[in-house]
Amino acid sequence: MNDPAHSPSGRHGRLLAGVRAALVPGGDERPVTLLPGRLVLRIPILALLAALTIGFTGGSIAIPIQAYHVPTGLAWPLGVLQATPLIFAARWPLAAWRVAAAGLLVTVFVRHGTGFMPWPVTAILALVVILFFTGVGSDRQTTVGVGAVTIAGVLGPAVLFGMPGWFGMILAGIAALALTFGDAVGGRHSAVEELRRREEQHRADLARQAVLEERARIARELHDVVAHHMSVIAMQAEAAPYKIPDLPDAARQTFGVVRDAAREALTETRRVVGLLRSDDEGAERAPQPGLERLDELVAAARRSGLAVATVVVGMPRPLTTGVDLSAYRIVQESLSNASRYAPGSRVHVEVKYGTDALTVSVADDGARSTPEESQGGGHGLVGMRERVTMLGGGLDAGPREGGWAVVADLPYGDPD
Structure with missing residues (x-):
């Protein structure tokens, strides 16, 4: 054809x-x-x-x-x-x-x-x-x-x-050559511009993907927290008629509605979070970590070659699970980044219990040796920013005095 x-x-x-x-x-x-x-x-x-x-x-x-x-x-x-x-x-x-x-x-x-x-x-x-x-x-x-x-x-x-016709042919050849050369240069320019545009699009896609992956990761981590609270609600609602004698029928029905709603919410939460897991990723069995495991993080960072000093400012107070988990992850990611990009540096970790918010800061004074090529890992600042945004707080990260510093303000919210 x-x-x-x-x-x-x-x-x-x-x-x-x-x-x-x-x-x-x-x-x-x-x-x-x-x-x-x-x-x-x-x-x-x-x-x-x-x-x-x-x-x-x-x-x-x-x-x-x-x-x-x-x-x-x-x-x-x-x-x-x-x-x-x-x-x-x-x-x-x-x-x-x-x-x-x-x-x-x-x-x-x-x-x-x-x-x-x-x-x-x-x-x-x-x-x-x-x-x-x-x-x-x-x-x-x-x-x-x-x-x-x-x-x-x-x-x-x-x-x-x-x-003369022969001279006209020469001029025609020169004109064709100028146009051909210009078309080649223009084609290369267009190809370079298209490549640049595609690279920008690729970077934007990677940034969006990183945000979505971090949000899914945060949702998976908070699943156990939500499931625990929903289970407590369901069990308390089911046990209330047995704990309270002579409970009116209306109250008994109300507790039944609360119990059923809590169980349904727990089922739906598990189903939704299950969709966020990759095919080869099973449900996490270990409890989600918090600042009570800060010493373990510091010990691991010291074993990697960092000189880490920690300080707690203010009177420690009970934290919501989301704040506790987010503070732990921010310190963990910051120490990991310091080990990767500033090996041998001195790192100062400060946890400050303020009036309305918990402030976590991690600062290093720069690499003492040549950093090794990054082999990947978490999404770093993207994940920190997503966690802080979820809690309505603020994040300040950037170079400072020859090194790098991360400062996160995490509002307390309602205690557990």
Whole structure:
């Protein structure tokens, strides 16, 4: 079966569409940025373009006057049309080409049969540069249309009006080469931009995935806490009729409703959290840790080569399970990061019992040896931030005095 896109009619259709895009300004035609974004590179290129524009325009005016004896009043507008569009070719390449091509075509009719070539060489040089920018800034179909119009609509009439055919073929080859080179440069630029865009998208996807994974991890860790409380509610509601003699029937029914609701909530919680577990991850049997295991964390960090000092400020008080677990995980992740990225450093861990919130801070003074390449692990700051956000607190993390510090404020909430 023949592919319509590769059939002669399909190729002719694409060529006509390219010619139309080249000649007719479209409503969706937008300025393009073909110059480097850095000023240190952009300014010299703009200066070079301005110098070339001035030189080519001056030559396109002076050469016809001196060599071809073109009247000054005619040489000025023709020279400006032919070469001056170069100044905005890097921003509006198609518009620059249209003006320059129109100037070259008008010159053919004005000077036909009066010389070897109707245009000064500076006008041809300006056209070559403009064609390059057109190839860079246009899609391939439009680039082909620009080449077809340049060869058939500008060089063709010049050959018909006296320019040697072999010279016209040389100019056509130069024009095609400029467009091809520009198309190659533009294709590479587009590929680099697409790669950059995809990398940004990939980083954004990874960040979203990290957040979702940490939220799922936090939900799994808090499952045991919620399940414990729901179990207590169910058992107390079931035992209440036996503990309270002469309990009214209405109260007995109420306790039954509470018991059933607690059991149903517990079942649904287990079902939802079960969906958050990976296929190879079983339910955790060990109780969730808290700050009572802080000494174990510090001992493990010291075994990894850190010099850890701990201090507890204020009067310890009962903590909700969520605050206790989050404080433990933040210290654990901070010590893990210090061991990974600041080996041999001195680390100060402070747990401060404030009036309204528990403040946990972990600060190191920088690596004493070269950190090893990270082999992965948790999501670090993402997980800390998610835990703090869940509790309505605040997190401040960043470089400090040659090292790194993490400070988390965890509101107490209602005690268990």
